[in-house]
Amino acid sequence: MISLARLLVLLALSLGAVARAAQSDASAPRWILDPRERAVGEVLELALEVPLAAGARLEVDSSALEADPSWALLESVRRERVSSVGSGSGGDPSIAVVRWSLASLEPGERQLPTPALSVVDASGARASLAVPSAAARFTGVLAEGEDEPRAPLGFRPVEAQATSTLSPWLMGAAGLVLGALAALWFVRRRRRSAPPAPPTVLEQLAALEARPVEAREQAREVYYALTALVREHVDERLGEPRPAATDAEWLRGLAQRAPAAACEELAALLREAEPVKYAAHHPTHWAVRESFQRARRALELFDDATRRAA
Numbered sequence: 001m002i003s004l005a006r007l008l009v010l011l012a013l014s015l016g017a018v019a020r021a022a023q024s025d026a027s028a029p030r031w032i033l034d035p036r037e038r039a040v041g042e043v044l045e046l047a048l049e050v051p052l053a054a055g056a057r058l059e060v061d062s063s064a065l066e067a068d069p070s071w072a073l074l075e076s077v078r079r080e081r082v083s084s085v086g087s088g089s090g091g092d093p094s095i096a097v098v099r100w101s102l103a104s105l106e107p108g109e110r111q112l113p114t115p116a117l118s119v120v121d122a123s124g125a126r127a128s129l130a131v132p133s134a135a136a137r138f139t140g141v142l143a144e145g146e147d148e149p150r151a152p153l154g155f156r157p158v159e160a161q162a163t164s165t166l167s168p169w170l171m172g173a174a175g176l177v178l179g180a181l182a183a184l185w186f187v188r189r190r191r192r193s194a195p196p197a198p199p200t201v202l203e204q205l206a207a208l209e210a211r212p213v214e215a216r217e218q219a220r221e222v223y224y225a226l227t228a229l230v231r232e233h234v235d236e237r238l239g240e241p242r243p244a245a246t247d248a249e250w251l252r253g254l255a256q257r258a259p260a261a262a263c264e265e266l267a268a269l270l271r272e273a274e275p276v277k278y279a280a281h282h283p284t285h286w287a288v289r290e291s292f293q294r295a296r297r298a299l300e301l302f303d304d305a306t307r308r309a310a
Contacts, residue, residue, distance in 0.1 A: 055122030058096040075101035107140035216282040223276040265298035
């Protein structure tokens with residue numbers, strides 16, 4: 001009787017262990033994996049099916065997939081929740097499918113990296129899931145033995161030095177050619193290194209005329225620069241700089257040394273500039289253009305008379 005009772009107890013324990021093992025296997029993640037070989041760098045699609053109890057949810061940490069630099073994570077982890085049995089409401093058991101894509105950067109038989117999985121049940125308790133290991137084989141791009149170090153090449157035999165057969169006159173001609181090339185290079189280099197010529201007074205007038213005069217202060221600055229440029233050019237040609245003289249004093253000193261036509265144009269230019277410089281007058285665009293044309297006429301008359309006198 002006692003032996004029969006013990007036998008029944010042992011049978012009950014065995015059945016419980018088998019049930020727990022079956023339940024454990026049923027709740028373990030299952031791989032969805034294409035077993036064929038792939039080349040290094042080729043995309044490998046991976047998926048895990050994770051059974052979830054009613055009210056449970058799955059948490060995924062994909063940081064482990066990026067820890068190993070020999071794997072390239074091509075597509076981030078995606079989760080899909082598929083109801084298994086029942087009406088599909090939140091109270092039914094379900095299966096969560098975790099998918100990702102990666103590529104191996106090294107050849108050979110390799111264990112596949114997996115994200116860290118945790119299940120949070122309806123009461124809020126969290127438990128880590130152990131993912132069964134899986135492997136895949138990757139073939140290299142190079143043939144077997146192709147990446148082995150190769151033996152160094154031997155030195156080529158030294159060839160006998162050819163004896164010179166050039167005649168003296170041919171060597172002299174070659175020297176003349178080299179000398180001419182050197183002289184040409186020297187001349188071109190000096191031309192390139194020569195400083196550029198300073199702009200002429202007419203070029204300076206053109207650059208000054210292109211400045212904006214829409215605002216009153218802009219027009220005032222342009223007229224100051226215009227009169228200063230004209231006076232400096234005339235003083236430089238006469239060899240007598242007079243920057244401290246007023247416009248009236250400057251014109252009186254110029255009357256006996258410049259043509260009358262040039263003096264008249266210069267006097268008109270200074271009269272036009274005076275209200276703009278000192279009385280806040282804002283000229284029109286036409287008036288500014290006329291002042292620059294008057295300055296060009298005056299300088300051309302003055303320079304022409306200076307060249308004839310020389």
